[in-house]
Amino acid sequence: MLNIFDFYHKMEENNIILSFKGDITSELLTSILQIMESKMENLHEEPKMKKKVYNVLVECLQNLYHHMDDTVGITGERRSAIFMIARNNEGYQIVTGNYIANENVTGMKNRLDEVNALTKDELKDYYKQILNNGEMSLKGGGGLGMIDIARKTGQKLGYHFDRIDDKVSFFNLEIKISQI
Amino acid sequence: MEKFSIDGTPKTPSISFDLAAGVLEIKGRSIPENSIEFYKPLVDSLDKYATSPKGQTNVNIQLEYFNTSSSKCILDIFKKLEAIHKSGSAVTINWHYEEDDEDMLEAGEDYQAIIGVPFKMVQVED
Numbered sequence: 001m002l003n004i005f006d007f008y009h010k011m012e013e014n015n016i017i018l019s020f021k022g023d024i025t026s027e028l029l030t031s032i033l034q035i036m037e038s039k040m041e042n043l044h045e046e047p048k049m050k051k052k053v054y055n056v057l058v059e060c061l062q063n064l065y066h067h068m069d070d071t072v073g074i075t076g077e078r079r080s081a082i083f084m085i086a087r088n089n090e091g092y093q094i095v096t097g098n099y100i101a102n103e104n105v106t107g108m109k110n111r112l113d114e115v116n117a118l119t120k121d122e123l124k125d126y127y128k129q130i131l132n133n134g135e136m137s138l139k140g141g142g143g144l145g146m147i148d149i150a151r152k153t154g155q156k157l158g159y160h161f162d163r164i165d166d167k168v169s170f171f172n173l174e175i176k177i178s179q180i
Numbered sequence: 181m182e183k184f185s186i187d188g189t190p191k192t193p194s195i196s197f198d199l200a201a202g203v204l205e206i207k208g209r210s211i212p213e214n215s216i217e218f219y220k221p222l223v224d225s226l227d228k229y230a231t232s233p234k235g236q237t238n239v240n241i242q243l244e245y246f247n248t249s250s251s252k253c254i255l256d257i258f259k260k261l262e263a264i265h266k267s268g269s270a271v272t273i274n275w276h277y278e279e280d281d282e283d284m285l286e287a288g289e290d291y292q293a294i295i296g297v298p299f300k301m302v303q304v305e306d
Contacts, residue, residue: 026213030190033211048280051245055283058211058247065213124290131255132294144248152283 011084019084024065032061036085043087049180053092056152056177057085059145060094067098074099074168091179100171105161108171115146116156123151153177184225192218193243197225202234207242210250219253226260233269237261242276242304243284251287258295265297276302 011019017039020032036057040050064081081098100108118126127147150157158174188194193208204226212218239261246254258273265271273295275288285301292299 029213034190046280047278048282051281052283055245055247058245062211062213062247062249124286128290128294131251131290144251148248148251 014084015086015088016084017087019082021082022080024061024068024081026065029061029065033058046180049091049177052152052180053177056149056175057094059149060096060173060175063145064096064098067100074101078168089179092177094175094177096173098171099164099168100161102163102167102169105169105171109159109161111143111146112157112159115150118150120151120154123147127151149175184222186221195222197222197229199225199229200234202237203240204237205240205242206254207240209244210246210254212247212250215247215249215253219250219257223253223256223260226257230260230264233264233267235269237264237269237271239271239273240276241273241288244278246287255291255294258291258297262295262297271297272300273297274300274302276304279303279305 010016018032018035020028022028033054037050037054040053045053061083064083067081068079078099081096083094083096086093086095115123115126127144130144130147146157153175155176155178158176160172162170162172164170182198182200184195184197184199186192186195188208191209191212193206193210196205197203210218241254261271261273273291275291277284277288288299288301292301
């Protein structure tokens with residue numbers, strides 16, 4: 001039998017305040033954002049902190065949402081994603097996970113390393129450059145999401161890839177937002 | 181069509197564009213998954229306005245949140261306004277931000293650096 005207490009205990013231990021696994025739909029994101037807004041309200045977060053967490057959360061979750069469209073050749077269960085939101089005295093942590101085709105791993109890794117190598121001012125310039133010159137994808141993403149997250153959090157994007165088989169890997173992304 | 185307006189939703193802003201008065205207002209949240217689709221009617225309406233703009237166009241942007249997908253659309257709108265401004269009909273963009281919202285102020289400054297239209301940074305109370 002599935003031991004639900006194990007899940008409960010792990011979530012408690014890791015200060016998880018919200019988690020989800022499954023298809024990422026537009027309606028789901030609307031609900032999650034509403035839940036997180038009222039949670040932060042109940043926790044009496046500073047308006048500044050609330051805005052930062054909300055903004056970063058929107059980018060993280062919409063990255064997952066848009067990624068669902070890109071997963072050509074990834075079907076069934078592998079179209080699902082997972083995310084968890086944790087909160088402790090130091091701040092918030094948003095962790096997301098989704099399948100990615102192996103041929104896209106290197107490109108994604110390079111983009112993340114590129115963003116992580118930049119200083120605050122360089123991120124600002126890079127953001128403006130992509131905003132002004134970058135090609136906008138039909139979905140409107142255009143590669144600004146990660147740069148924006150790095151700018152707003154002021155922290156490196158944590159990530160790793162777990163190779164599952166010869167087709168896909170699992171992409172783990174960890175974003176930290178320090179208490180202001 | 182002298183006036184164009186859209187009501188706000190939890191993910192999209194309210195838009196009011198009074199073509200006869202030359203006043204465009206965008207207020208609220210702009211975090212749709214598909215921003216291009218959302219902003220297309222406004223872009224079309226701006227194209228129409230650009231054929232015979234008022235001597236002065238005032239643009240009020242008062243956003244609480246906007247996602248990176250919207251940021252490109254907002255830039256496209258500002259570029260259309262820049263074209264109007266450069267053709268001789270003055271445009272002013274009033275960028276509102278809440279006093280503790282440095283990220284929103286910085287976002288306004290990013291646009292100001294890219295777009296050749298006078299910007300006014302307007303601080304509002306929380």
